[in-house]
Each structure stands twice: as C-alpha cells, then as structure tokens.
Amino acid sequence: MEPVIVVGGGLSGLSAAHSVLEHGGKVILLDKKPALGGNSVKASSGINGAGTDSQTRLNINDTPKKFYDDTTKSAGQLARPNLITALTSNSAPAIDWLTKNFGVDLSLVSILGGHFTPRTHRGTGGAPGWAITSALMKKLALEEEKPEQRAKILKNAKVVKLLQDGDKVTGVEYEDGQGQKVKLEGPVVIATGGFGADFSPTGLIATHRPDLIQLPTVNGDHATGDGHVLITSLSSQSGVLIDMDQVQVHPTGFVDPAQPDAKTKFLAAEALRGVGGLLLKKDGSRFVNEMEKRDVVTAKMWEVIQSGQGPVRLVLGMQAATELKSHCDFYLSKGLMKKFANLQEVAEHMQVSLKDLQGTFISHESFASGQEKDPFGKTQFHNSDIKVEETFLVALITPVVHYTMGGVLVDEQAHVLDASGKPIPGMYASGEVIGGVHGKNRLGGSSLLEAVVFGRIAGENAAKSE
Template sequence: MSPIRVLKIVLISLLTLFLSMILKNFLSTMSAPSFQNAASKQVIVVGSGLAGLSAASTLVKHGITVHLLERSAKPGGNSMKASSGINGAPTKYQSGTDTTFYSDTIKSVGSVLSTAKEQRESLITTLTNSSSSAVSWLVDEKGVDLSIVAQLGGHSFPRTHRGAGQTPPGASIITTLLKSLKESSLFHLETSCLVTNVLKSENEITGVEYSHEEQTKQIQGPVVFASGGFAGDAQGMLSTYRPDLAGFPSTNEPRPGSQNLLTRVGAQLLDMDLVQVHPTSFVDPKDPLNPVKFLAAEMLRGEGGLLLQDEKRFVNEMDTRKNVTEAIMKGPSDRSLPRQWTNVQLILDEGVFAQAASHVGFYLWKGLMEKTTVSSLGEDALQSLQEYANIVAGDIPDPLERQSFGHWTLREVLPTSVVYVGRVTPAVHFTMGGVVISPQSEVLNADHTPIKGLWAAGEVTGGIHGENRLGGSSLLECAVFGRLAGEEAAKYVGAVPS
C-alpha cells in the first residue's frame, strides 16, 4: 500500500472519530439540558419554613443549587409549630364530595374582596385548585402521613389533614423535607443570618446582602422570599399598621418583619392592616403574664371541644377565627399586660381526647391543660356541659348554630365526669398582609408587572386570606406558592423550558 493511501486512511479515521465525538456531545446536550446546565446555576431562598423548603425542594429536583438563608438558629420557622394540619380538597382521605373549598375561602375573605377582586380571586383559585396536588406531593412523593381529616372553623367540610402519629403536622412536614434536602449536595443551609438588603441591577434582582457572625456577606442569584409575616414585630410593623393591638400577647417570637426589604426594590403591599388574632392561645398558669403564648390548636374545637366564658357557652366554636375572637373580646379583659381574657376555658371530653391524644398529651406535659372532673368547674359549667351534650346527641337544637361536633362522646354529665381543661385567650397570630404576587408567585411592582428574578410565598405575601385566614390554609399556602416559586425560578435560570 502506498504511503499516500495510508495517509488518506488515517485522515479519514481521525475525521470520523472527530465527527463522532461532536455528534455524541450534541446528543448528550439535547437529551439532558436541565441538569447539565442547572448544576452551574443557583437560586437564593430566604426563610426555612414550609414555603422556603417547598421552593428549595422543587429547585433541587430540577438540579439547581439552592442557598437557603434562615435568620433563626434553627430551621423550620412557624411552620414547624403548625398543629392543626394542611387543607386539601379533594383528596383520597376525604369521604364524600368536597366542592366548597373555594367558596368557603371567598366567604372568609370578607368585605375586602371588593378591592383588588380579580387579584384575590386568581390567588384563591390557585390555592384551592392546587390543594389536592399539594397534599399528594407531601404524601406520595415525600412520605408524610396526612391520613387524618378534621373539620375546622369556617369550613363547611372536613378537609384539614394531619398524621395519625404523635408528631404534629407542621413538625412532621418540615422534618421530612429538611431530611430530604440535606441528602442533596445541591442544598446549602445557613442559619443565624439576617438578610439586610436585596440587590438589584437595573430591572433585575441579582442577589442579597446579609449579616452572619458580625460579618456582612453577599450572594448572587435570583431570590425566592419566604421570610414570614410580622405578627411578632410588636414595636415595628405591627405598631405601624395595627396600633390598636399594642399590648396583645402573640404566638410569634418577637422579631422584625421583612416586607420593607422588598418594597425598596419596587414591591407593592396589600392588606397590611389585616391581622389575625387567634381566639385560643393558652394562658400558662405557671407564667400567665408571658406575652408569648403557645397556640391551642383549632383542631381541638374541630374534634368536639367547646368554649366557656364565665362557665357558659357564648359562641359557635366552629365559626371563623375572626368571629370567635370578637365574641371573646366582648367580655372584659384583664387590666394587666399583656392584654388578655383569662375567664375563657377550652374543655374536652374523653372522646375528643382520644382523637387528639398526641396534642393534648403534649399540652398536659407542658402544664397548659389539666385532667380534672366537672365538679372543679362549677355548677354553671356542669349545666352548660349537659346542654352541650344534649345538643350533640340531637335532643335539642344549638342556639349558637354549631353544626359539627367532632368526636364528643359525653352524654350524661356528672360531677365526676372526666374533662380536660385549659384557659385560653386571644393572641396576635398571623398577618394576612404582605407583598403583592401573581398566581405564579412573582413579586409585582406598581405597574403589576413582575420584578425580574424575585418571587415570594407564604406569610410574607398578601391578598390571599383577606380579613380571616381559615385554619389549615397557612401550610397549604406555603406548599402551593412555594412550589410555584421554585418552578418559576427554575424556568428563570433555564433549568426547565419556559
């Protein structure tokens, strides 16, 4: 074979190999664009409650690096303390056909529905229509037990899900998501750091500035804000927007709100004066004047518990939180600070206890409730309990128009009948106001156009709940809009098709 022919064969072989390598690389890029490109991209998530963890879980699933910044020493936020459950309809755990979630939520919003009506309705539609998939995501993909369903105040159907075990739903959900995220090399959690500034270049959010261990740091990337509300900011935002609540106790730790960080970059605010005062937070007999209260879960009333004020029923315990709170506050409050009502008792019988044993057992251990007998409550209380038992049995109608009685089983009320009792008072619990977002969790500016590179979810946002938040819709809001924020941020960095 001549040298020229040998040279041609070698050149053809090299060219074939070169073209083969180019084609292989091209096909590899076409078949897996998201993970190959996303691995070099990152998104910042501010806040480690359910909204932040839902966004982070979605981003990590798309192969995107997540830097989660949490101001507290431990992750989980208020979501970790959620005790009643998460709403969902329809789900495989419900019996019957639940078609009223949207209308119940609209009714709960109240008169403010007439303002920003289209905006509110679109958010509520997203919330309620996505509720079933949110529960399915937690149950089927993440392995959270949400098999028990209860009916809470303001709901016309049982749709609030919690687990059958000893762990409250908030803690169960948060610990499960955190465990899953920590198994990924793409997830980076930093605690005890306070975001102090949102960075913006022209019309795009480019990162955040934060303080950690007395150092100021910056991190670059688009941002999902899930930093919570301002119900614990008694001396700041709460006093600005609701000075009439000065002196009220709160179920939130005292810390500043963060909405102002977003208004500096063009975000708009809605419903900032709408603050939910939860009707039942425990008055700790060991520390009655502590301004930070422990919530008495609404599911205790949903499972059949009742309220007595000065030994008499005075309200439909299954009404909205707003209406129950207003009924309590018609009576005289203590003259001490914090401003509270210590003449209100939450009472459960053995049937309610059996259904809520994990919660009540914890409250008993904390000394917030006691196991006692009806004789310790007074003669008027005995009469009130017997009337309630007769109502539950269907012997007489309820003059307060309660329709659902959970698992109350006590029929003949005797002085020796066992009951579980705790003193409760209204306390500032949740802020319905916050930054305006689109149904895709985009933070909107004054022109109602999205601020590029910025999303928000959870209690930092406004417009969903209006005058009253239904129990179980806080965790739901976090899961629904947190996941949406994660999806939209993934599209923004090019990890998934737009």
C-alpha cells in the first residue's frame, strides 16, 4: 500500500495525516521548514464550532444552520454553498475530535465580529493555535516512533514538483536539506497554506493585489503560495485558482514602537476586541463598531489614517485585559502593549484631555446598558464598565495582510478540480491553500476550523483512494 503524501506541516496537514492513520493508511508528511506548525501555531482567537458540548454547557444556543447563515452573509456574492456546508456541518465534530483525541482544552467560548452567537472556542491557557497544533504535532511524532512505521515526518523537505501518470497525480519530487532531489509515490494532499508573505515582484500578491504590496504582513516567511504554483503547473489537467484577489487585511496588527517599520508584524487577536477593547482615533474618540466584520473595520481604519486622524490605538480596561490575561501578558512582554496605571496617564500619553477620553468610555457604557443606541451600530458589548483609576493597556495598531481567501478550486470532498470541474485523480487539498470557502471575507475563528475540517476530509479520501 502506497503512503499518502501530505505536503505542509501546519494544522491542516497534521489533521490530514492523523485522518489517514485513523482510516488505516500510511502517511509521509513533508514540510520545507526545519519545524512544523506554519501559521497555525500563531492563530490567537480560537476555532469555531456550532452545536458543541462547550456551548451546551454554557447554555449557548447555536446550530450549524446559524453558522452557515453567518458565513454565507460574510462571504457575500462569492459564497459557495457546498463548501460552506462542509465547513459548518463538520464544525462540532471537528471540536469534538480535537478535545477527545488530542486532549485540547476548548472549554471557553467567545463571540467575534460577524457572528451572531458565541461560537469561537479556546482554552484557558495560551494561544489556541499553538495549543491545538502542538497537540497534533506531539501525537504524530509518537506515531512515527511506533514499530508499525505507518507515519513519517520529513522536515527541510521542499516539494518542487508533482508527479503524474497521464492525468493522475502519482507522487511528489522534493529537495532535501542537502539539495538532493527525492521522489515519493502515493496520493497527494496539498496543505501548504496561503500566500500572505509572497511579496516578490512577480509573486502572487503582486499579480493579484498589487495595491497591498506595501502593507506589512503577519504571515511567516514560508507563506509564499507553493501549493498554488505546484497545482497550477501540472503538465495535464492542472488545477484552477479562484478568488485570488480576495485577500483579507486584518485590521489589527501591532506596531512595535521599537521597530515601527518592520514588514512582519505580530497580530493583535480579534479576541481583544471581543472582550471589550476599543479602537480610538488620535483624539481619543471611537470611529467604528469594534465587533464588525474584518473588512468593514479595516476600511474604517484606512479612512481614519488617510484623513490624518491616526494613529489608531487599541485600548483595554482591566476587566477585558484580565479575561485575556495570557494573551496580554505575552504582548506586554514583547513591548507591543503598554500598561498605564489609570486613564489620566493614558490621556497624557495620547496628548488628549482626560475629560474627552473619559467621555468616550462613558458614552460606550451608556450604549452597552441600552440607555442610548451606539451610532456605529454596536450591539455586542463586553466589559464596558470602566473605572478611571484602574489599569489600562494600550497598543498602536495598523492593518496587515492576514489571510488569503483565494486559492485552489476544490469540491466539498477536498478533491482538487480542473478547469472543467472534474476531480484530478490522486490530488487533494486542504487549509488556506484552497479557495472559495470564505468568499469575500473570512470570519474570525474559521481558519483553524477550515484547516481541521478539510484536512480531515482530504486525509480520509486520500487514504481510501487506493
């Protein structure tokens, strides 16, 4: 029996690898970097699930249908019902799989922008991306050590070519750490991630979104669209790229005061706004519903910055900061957030009057209590009761290239499709490399979910394809 070859060691590739093993197959996982994890280990807000045990325990009434509706609305005119159904209907089983098979804590549930009910799961520890991905990495390393030798992990292994026999994909050719070329035979799952760090003059961002080439990114330097190139350069019946101009610019990347012009930024998790963080202009006033979808918040931030009313700051009161303590401690240790003893210190730092700044928080609290309607349409409020004498955390933020919604055309079974919509035999794809799942805007918490759901589907189908 030929092994399934999984290209990419982030959460989607790891999910595919474990799925292959669960369905009786053998697997070889390749990653071009010296360590696995990709961008998945950085994901900081959580993973979506509708109808989960954690939601039931917290009396949150949610269904896959509600999640489908929120995702469809977010995707806009580019919504693909078959892919959205696959994502949302498999969300609770994905959470269940992570908690039961890998012991991942996903007991906390929060609400992010564009969702109409809390469904973004994380644990009580650090960033959920790291918690989930590292659990799958550890278990795969243990599988590799077993005498059955059904799993093999190859690092520093860059796949340079897909092998074909007629239309069928039959394996890969990769370069090892010494520059030697090696061939492997078997069905292939491409899980190489997106192209959010491909800033080369002839790269995918330059080709599809030249307007974003000047922006910073929160992607690791590995996110250069390798899988996109491999799949579209097949000699016959090559794959197709869709929605490639749909690049998600996340509204909140930290500006590090020590390196304000750094091309690679740290992401300020959307969860910071979910727990009650406010976005303020230079003068200390709000300008947007902080819980709006990412594309809307980013557009409003551009307006503020381009009209000379920046920089934009993210400000958290004590209650909000305590709720995300592990995140905030990390950001503080990196110098990305600054702690102030009280609101007077924040006002002095921002060079605005305490009265004006306090007015922003008093107004926000009156919107939260329902006394007045928020002029920006905010209806989800959290930790809005701010005391002038409490501690505040403040960060400078800027929009950053975050996630590439476009990618390889697949069906709901994770088969890679050709231009006529036919599956290419022996060829599967999952995670950020695939296109069309999110349409024109991805909801927070759906990237880790896409990685797990489509990784599991791809691994199962590849294992059964022999």
